[in-house]
Amino acid sequence: MRIKNLAAAAMLGAAVIGLSGCATGFPAQVSRFQMMPAPAGQSFFVVPMDPRLGGSLEFQRFGAYVAQAMQAQGYAPASTSEAATLLVNMGYAVDRGTTEYQSDPFARSRYGYGGFGSPYGFGGYYGRPYYYPRFGGFRSAFYYGWDDPFYSPFDSGITSYTVYRSNLDLDIRRKGDNQSVFEGHAKARSQNDDLNRIVPNLVEAMFTGFPGRNGETVKITVPPPGRVAAR
8 A cells, every 4th residue: 555655646746747847848738720831932920819919018029939930930921911921810828827736645634535545536626617818819728627526625635736727829821811721729737827938838839740730639748948849
């Protein structure tokens, strides 16, 4: 039994490290639908999905990451949206965070719920069952239903940490006929809500293997600087 508890404790530690992304990289899930034309002189311009962000310095900063990634794919930046042949509509958000509670494998609840003796499985957490877009104006595709209705505030050995859900959406359209040629959604979980760190990682995940296969959903880990992304 002690060996089993030690193994579970190690798994818990690995899960927390995975969320932090410090040692193992930044894991993201990317979904893509595309009929993207091969680079042949097309130009592009990045615009916000939420028009209210048009003059935002923050959007200009994050839009530059997408522009750099498009250039790396062989597409040319346009000076204005009117001059572009492709419009890259970009949206991003991070939620308010959810508090997750994890059982200490070496603690036993006096009520019989905590630790590994729980009939409801290892750990569990309680948090907000909704998504909060930072700026509004577009929808998220995060899944709900993670809340544990059996969590007891009287359990002993419970540790907590906050998990933030973030997402990046891209919709690339031909300027001439407004036909969508690429629709991408990247989402991730992390233990901080710093968009200055999150958005560049989501952009790198989105453009790893770009444009990808039509209809694919892949898990991509953006590595620490100096390493190659894994998928």
